Amino acid sequence: MPVRGKFEDELKELQDKLVKLVAIADNALDLAMKALETHDVDLALKVMEDDTVANMLYEEIDDFAILLIAKQQPVAIDLRRIIVSIKIASDLERISDFAKNIAKSTIRIGQEEHLKEIIRLKKMYRITSSMLKDALKAYQEEDLGLAKKVADLDNEVDSLYGEVIKDLFALNNEKSENYDQIVQMLFINRYLERAADHITNIAEHVFYMVKGKHYDLNE
Numbered sequence: 001m002p003v004r005g006k007f008e009d010e011l012k013e014l015q016d017k018l019v020k021l022v023a024i025a026d027n028a029l030d031l032a033m034k035a036l037e038t039h040d041v042d043l044a045l046k047v048m049e050d051d052t053v054a055n056m057l058y059e060e061i062d063d064f065a066i067l068l069i070a071k072q073q074p075v076a077i078d079l080r081r082i083i084v085s086i087k088i089a090s091d092l093e094r095i096s097d098f099a100k101n102i103a104k105s106t107i108r109i110g111q112e113e114h115l116k117e118i119i120r121l122k123k124m125y126r127i128t129s130s131m132l133k134d135a136l137k138a139y140q141e142e143d144l145g146l147a148k149k150v151a152d153l154d155n156e157v158d159s160l161y162g163e164v165i166k167d168l169f170a171l172n173n174e175k176s177e178n179y180d181q182i183v184q185m186l187f188i189n190r191y192l193e194r195a196a197d198h199i200t201n202i203a204e205h206v207f208y209m210v211k212g213k214h215y216d217l218n219e
Contacts, residue, residue, distance in 0.1 A: 007072050014068065014085050015140065017061050021092045022136045024054045026129055028099035029195065033125045036106045036188065037118060047103035054096035061089040077209070084209040088139065091198040091205075095132070098191040098198075105184040105191075115171055115178050121185070124160045124192040127153055128199065135202040142210050147203040151217035157196040164189040 028047055035043040065086045068074075074082060131150050138146040165186065172182050200217060207215045 007074070007078075010068055010072075011078070011081060014061065014064055014082065017057065017064065018085055018088055018092070018139070019136065021054065021057050021061065021089060022132060024050075024057065025092045025095040025099065026132050028054065028096050029102070029125060029129060029132075032099040032102040032106065033122065035103055036109075037122070039106070039109070039111050041107050041110065044103035044106040048100050051096055051100040054093055058089050058093040062086055065089075077212070080209045080212060084139075084205045087205045088202050091201045094198050095195045098195045101191050102188050105187050109181055109184050112181055115175060115181055115185075116167060118185075120160050120164050120167070121188060121192065124157050124164075124189070124196070127157050127160075128192055128196045131157075131196060131199045132202075135199050135206070138203060138206045139209075142206065144207060144210055147206040148217065150203040151200045154196050154200045154218065157193055161189055161193040 028050065031043055032047045034040065035047060065082050068082055069079070072078075131153050134146055134153075135150045137143065138150060168182050168186055168189070172179060175182075197218075204215055204217050207213070207217070
């Protein structure tokens with residue numbers, strides 16, 4: 001096989017590994033939110049245990065990308081594609097960590113009835129999950145328009161984040177005896193907001209990959 005053909009195959013393999021890590025991170029968030037909604041401690045424990053899979057795949061991607069740079073010594077956009085894969089893998093690993101942290105908070109809340117319906121938190125998750133899927137598509141298709149749309153959606157998550165904080169602070173004034181649950185809900189709110197931030201990072205990495213320049217899409 002010609003050298004270029006082998007290199008293209010290895011780039012495709014690297015991309016496939018990232019696609020797999022996206023699926024793992026997205027599934028972890030989904031299960032963590034289901035566990036929260038249903039008070040399913042066993043499911044929350046599964047999310048925590050499965051986090052090791054994401055960690056191992058992240059390290060595999062990192063090693064594979066570095067080896068690819070060493071072997072092929074790529075330049076220009078090929079080099080950027082490999083560098084971006086490392087950056088995206090790091091963001092995805094952090095998103096998986098946030099899912100694990102949501103699971104931990106769910107376990108701490110346990111069977112205690114939620115003081116308030118988690119409607120806004122669920123909406124934050126739905127937007128975040130949509131952002132992640134679109135960010136993956138933007139990466140695969142090198143679609144800057146879609147990457148920008150992903151970054152714009154982060155504003156909706158930020159707005160909901162602020163609303164949840166206000167709700168929980170008001171609730172604390174009324175039911176301070178339930179302080180522990182309120183704190184865990186504040187944590188979950190923060191984990192979802194940070195997950196969306198890391199997805200925005202992925203959108204910014206797509207811009208760097210295509211344009212060769214760094215753009216702050218949160219401005």
